Amino acid sequence: EAGVTQSPTHLIKTRGQQATLRCSPISGHTSVYWYQQALGLGLQFLLWYDEGEERNRGNFPPRFSGRQFPNYSSELNVNALELEDSALYLCASTRRIGGSYNSPLHFGNGTRLTVT
Amino acid sequence: AQKVTQAQTEISVVEKEDVTLDCVYETRDTTYYLFWYKQPPSGELVFLIRRNSFDEQNEISGRYSWNFQKSTSSFNFTITASQVVDSAVYFCALRGQTGANNLFFGTGTRLTVIP
Numbered sequence: 001e002a003g004v005t006q007s008p009t010h011l012i013k014t015r016g017q018q019a020t021l022r023c024s025p026i027s028g029h030t031s032v033y034w035y036q037q038a039l040g041l042g043l044q045f046l047l048w049y050d051e052g053e054e055r056n057r058g059n060f061p062p063r064f065s066g067r068q069f070p071n072y073s074s075e076l077n078v079n080a081l082e083l084e085d086s087a088l089y090l091c092a093s094t095r096r097i098g099g100s101y102n103s104p105l106h107f108g109n110g111t112r113l114t115v116t
Numbered sequence: 117a118q119k120v121t122q123a124q125t126e127i128s129v130v131e132k133e134d135v136t137l138d139c140v141y142e143t144r145d146t147t148y149y150l151f152w153y154k155q156p157p158s159g160e161l162v163f164l165i166r167r168n169s170f171d172e173q174n175e176i177s178g179r180y181s182w183n184f185q186k187s188t189s190s191f192n193f194t195i196t197a198s199q200v201v202d203s204a205v206y207f208c209a210l211r212g213q214t215g216a217n218n219l220f221f222g223t224g225t226r227l228t229v230i231p
Contacts, residue, residue: 033218033219035221040223041223042207042221042222042223042224043207043221043224045218045219045220048218056218058218088159090161092161092219103166104151104163104166105151105161105163105219106163107153107160107161107162107163108160109158109159109160110159110160112159
């Protein structure tokens with residue numbers, strides 16, 4: 001079974017530009033999570049999508065947004081890029097089992113965003 | 117509020133030594149789940165184990181073992197006879213029944229196994 005795939009692998013942008021990151025979940029998984037991993041800060045929760053809807057978002061400004069498509073793939077958009085947005089962005093997917101989301105998250109390899 | 121603390125930022129051991137990675141969590145939920153993930157230099161997070169709050173049995177999987185103690189809110193991870201391939205950042209994570217199913221991660225422990 002194919003794992004979670006993310007594209008691009010690397011992305012270089014300048015301040016003020018917009019970045020779009022993409023994620024394809026494991027087949028059969030309906031939930032997609034986005035995390036930011038900045039140097040020395042661990043993984044910070046960004047967004048959670050399930051069945052096409054945004055279910056929850058972390059403590060990030062509105063210029064971080066995204067969506068989930070009918071095929072459950074997802075996009076993360078970051079507008080008005082700032083230098084501190086440079087980080088590894090990880091996407092993870094999981095599926096609901098019996099109404100519970102407690103199955104493990106499966107992560108992709110990430111997109112490394114560099115803002116100059 | 118959910119919180120995970122991994123006090124050890126970096127650990128170095130010589131190959132074949134045993135090493136324990138500490139994880140302390142905070143939650144007000146009575147039902148919760150704890151996870152360990154490994155992040156090798158390649159970047160992807162690899163799921164290692166999930167434990168629910170009702171199951172305090174310790175678990176052993178090969179050279180890996182986990183000690184879950186609700187009394188001390190800890191979920192420690194031990195690698196026996198460490199190998200160079202164990203070098204990675206290890207994350208402990210918590211998911212409660214509240215908090216909309218977010219997975220809260222600790223800041224990770226970087227383990228370096230020296231040959």
